[in-house]
Amino acid sequence: xxxxxxxxxxxxxxxxxxxxxxxxxxxxxxxxxxxxxxxxxxxxxxxxxxxxxxxxxxxxxxxxxxxxxxxxxxxxxxxxxxxxxxxxxxxxxxxxxxxxxxxxxxxxxxxxxxxxxxxxxxxxxx
Ligand code: FES
Numbered sequence: 001x002x003x004x005x006x007x008x009x010x011x012x013x014x015x016x017x018x019x020x021x022x023x024x025x026x027x028x029x030x031x032x033x034x035x036x037x038x039x040x041x042x043x044x045x046x047x048x049x050x051x052x053x054x055x056x057x058x059x060x061x062x063x064x065x066x067x068x069x070x071x072x073x074x075x076x077x078x079x080x081x082x083x084x085x086x087x088x089x090x091x092x093x094x095x096x097x098x099x100x101x102x103x104x105x106x107x108x109x110x111x112x113x114x115x116x117x118x119x120x121x122x123x124x125x126x
Contacts, residue, residue: 012113
């Protein structure tokens with residue numbers, strides 16, 4: 001059993017310039033062989049979320065690599081049952097978990113790179 005809460009990363013996730021505007025990108029920051037988080041860049045802001053749907057938190061949300069958004073890219077979509085979440089705050093607006101939220105990943109931009117800050121997943125153990 002690993003304890004993600006105790007781990008912090010000593011390298012950036014990526015260069016901000018490598019994040020396509022208005023699209024989602026998945027990351028595997030602890031090298032587990034699957035994307036455990038994803039980000040969505042909107043202008044100068046990057047929103048970061050764990051790849052865990054509040055409906056069933058073991059569900060993977062992307063329908064294929066880096067595809068976490070709905071068709072018009074206005075919301076985050078869970079591929080399992082179609083829940084739609086606001087990109088800005090991760091709140092589910094439509095679907096089986098209305099009112100529940102995605103789990104944020106604290107990130108910051110520094111020197112053109114995107115970093116996770118603090119604990120990757122406070123309180124989360126697996
Ligand atoms: S697991 Fe995401 S909507 Fe059901």
